[in-house]
Amino acid sequence: AQSVAQPEDQVNVAEGNPLTVKCTYSVSGNPYLFWYVQYPNRGLQFLLKYITGDNLVKGSYGFEAEFNKSQTSFHLKKPSALVSDSALYFCAVRDILGLTGRRALTFGSGTRLQVQP
Amino acid sequence: DAMVIQNPRYQVTQFGKPVTLSCSQTLNHNVMYWYQQKSSQAPKLLFHYYDKDFNNEADTPDNFQSRRPNTSFCFLDIRSPGLGDAAMYLCATSRKPGQGDTEAFFGQGTRLTVV
Structure with missing residues (x-):
């Protein structure tokens, strides 16, 4: 089965500083990778995805992610953090479901980003 | 705007x-999913519908059922x-593979409290 790991439970960064939220993956075949953000008591909002093409993917709210095949990583980045970026971030891989061959998202454990004023 | 809507946002129910x-x-997505999320943990897939085809995850308890009338x-x-x-229960949708966007779109979730 495919999997994704987020090694940091929490990331703290000062407002205005760059931020990185780490994600590594394990897949057989070509990876479909995603980042989602979740605010308290809300659903998940799609930020960006990597399917194919350029390794640097740009998404919503100024976020970007870099796909690195050799390191099997897909880290989320932003050049200048905002207090409003404080939320829970999930990395996900599109996983194959059992014998059906269908696909659904399998999520990492999540990383809480705290941006201090 | 096209979207995924979950009701209610908060639900309190009695034990049993x-x-x-x-x-x-x-x-108008073909695929719909239900995820369970506890205490800011990773969402866990319960089951999904591929059109009318119901697919249960192996570890989803029998206590959980789903219907998709249309x-x-x-x-x-x-x-x-x-x-x-x-827990928080999240509904999501996506297109069939090969039909464009590959990401899933989520509703705002329903937070269930059992008393």
Whole structure:
């Protein structure tokens, strides 16, 4: 089965500083990778995805992610953090479901980003 | 705007009393999913519909059932909620593979409390 790991439970960064939220993956075949953000008591909002093409993917709210095949990583980045970026971030891989061959998202454990004023 | 809508946002139910959560979508997506999320943990897939084809995850308890009467609506039924079923329930949709966007679109979730 495919999997994704987020090694940091929490990331703290000062407002205005760059931020990185780490994600590594394990897949057989070509990876479909995603980042989602979740605010308290809300659903998940799609930020960006990597399917194919350029390794640097740009998404919503100024976020970007870099796909690195050799390191099997897909880290989320932003050049200048905002207090409003404080939320829970999930990395996900599109996983194959059992014998059906269908696909659904399998999520990492999540990383809480705290941006201090 | 096209979207995924879950009702209610907050649901309180009694231990053992059946409860139904609903999800509707205006995206006309073929695939609908139900995820369970506890305490800011990773969402866990319960089951999904591929059109009318229901697919249960192997470790989803029998207590959880689902119905999809048409493309737009999907329901999650919990037959006898236990205290351990208190969680955020997330509905999501996506297109069939090969039909464009590959990401899933999520509703705002229903937070279920069992008393």
